[in-house]
Amino acid sequence: MTPIGGLLTVYFLTDYHVSKRVDFKQQSVAFKAQVAGSGRAKVTFSGTSTGDAASTADFSSLHGGCYFECQDIQFEAATAEAGVNDKGMFRSRGNMTLRLSNCQIDLPVGSDQCVINNDVFCALSISNLNGGTGSVAGRWIQGVAAATDPASISTLIATNLTSL
Amino acid sequence: MTDTTTHDVMVAQTAKAQELLDYFHGQRDVQEAQFAAALAAFPNINRTFYVDQAAGNDANDGSEANPFLTLQ
Numbered sequence: 001m002t003p004i005g006g007l008l009t010v011y012f013l014t015d016y017h018v019s020k021r022v023d024f025k026q027q028s029v030a031f032k033a034q035v036a037g038s039g040r041a042k043v044t045f046s047g048t049s050t051g052d053a054a055s056t057a058d059f060s061s062l063h064g065g066c067y068f069e070c071q072d073i074q075f076e077a078a079t080a081e082a083g084v085n086d087k088g089m090f091r092s093r094g095n096m097t098l099r100l101s102n103c104q105i106d107l108p109v110g111s112d113q114c115v116i117n118n119d120v121f122c123a124l125s126i127s128n129l130n131g132g133t134g135s136v137a138g139r140w141i142q143g144v145a146a147a148t149d150p151a152s153i154s155t156l157i158a159t160n161l162t163s164l
Numbered sequence: 165m166t167d168t169t170t171h172d173v174m175v176a177q178t179a180k181a182q183e184l185l186d187y188f189h190g191q192r193d194v195q196e197a198q199f200a201a202a203l204a205a206f207p208n209i210n211r212t213f214y215v216d217q218a219a220g221n222d223a224n225d226g227s228e229a230n231p232f233l234t235l236q
C-alpha cells in the first residue's frame with residue numbers, strides 16, 4: 001500500500017472486526033475513526049488468529065522501530081481459545097512505539113488478553129484513556145502484573161504510565 | 165587613446181559578466197528542472213485509506229468515497 005518507511009493512515013468509517021493477524025509493512029501506521037454519528041470506531045479482535053494458531057488476532061508490524069498511533073478507537077478483545085500463547089492486540093518484529101489517544105480498551109474479565117504482546121520492546125504513550133470493560137491494569141503488557149513499576153520492565157523502553 | 169582602451173576593456177568585461185550571468189541562469193534552470201523531476205519521481209510515502217467493513221470493497225481505491233472492505 002505504501003513504501004516501506006512511509007506513514008499509513010487508516011480511517012475506520014465503521015466498526016471493524018479483526019479475525020486474524022494483520023501484518024503491516026509500513027513503519028508507521030495511524031488508526032483513526034470517522035464513524036457517522038459516533039465519536040469512536042470499535043475495533044474487535046477475535047480470540048484466535050486464523051493465520052497463526054498460536055496467536056491472538058492482532059495488529060502486527062513487520063518493522064523494527066515501528067509506530068502505531070490510535071485515535072478515537074474502542075479496542076475490544078475476546079478471550080483466546082485454549083492453546084493460544086500470544087495474547088496482545090499489538091506486536092512487532094522489533095521495537096515498537098504505541099500511542100493511544102482518546103481510546104477505550106475493553107478486555108474480557110477473567111482472561112489474560114492484553115494490549116501488547118510480551119515479545120516486544122516498546123514505548124507506550126497513553127492519553128485520555130476511557131475506562132472500559134475489565135481493568136487494563138496488569139494487562140498492558142502480557143505477563144506483567146498490575147501495579148508493576150514500569151522502570152522494572154526491561155522490555156518497556158519508555159512510558160508515561162506510572163504503574164502498569 | 166587611453167579612454168578608448170578603457171572603454172573597450174569595460175565593454176569586454178561587461179560582455180564577460182553577462183556571459184557569466186547567462187551561464188549561471190542556465191545552470192540554475194537546469195538544476196531546478198532536475199530537482200522538480202526528482203521530486204515528482206519520489207513516491208508518495210504518506211498514504212491515507214478509508215475502511216468500511218459494512219459497505220467497502222477491496223477492489224476500491226480506498227478513498228473516502230470508495231473505501232476498502234478490509235485492512236488486508
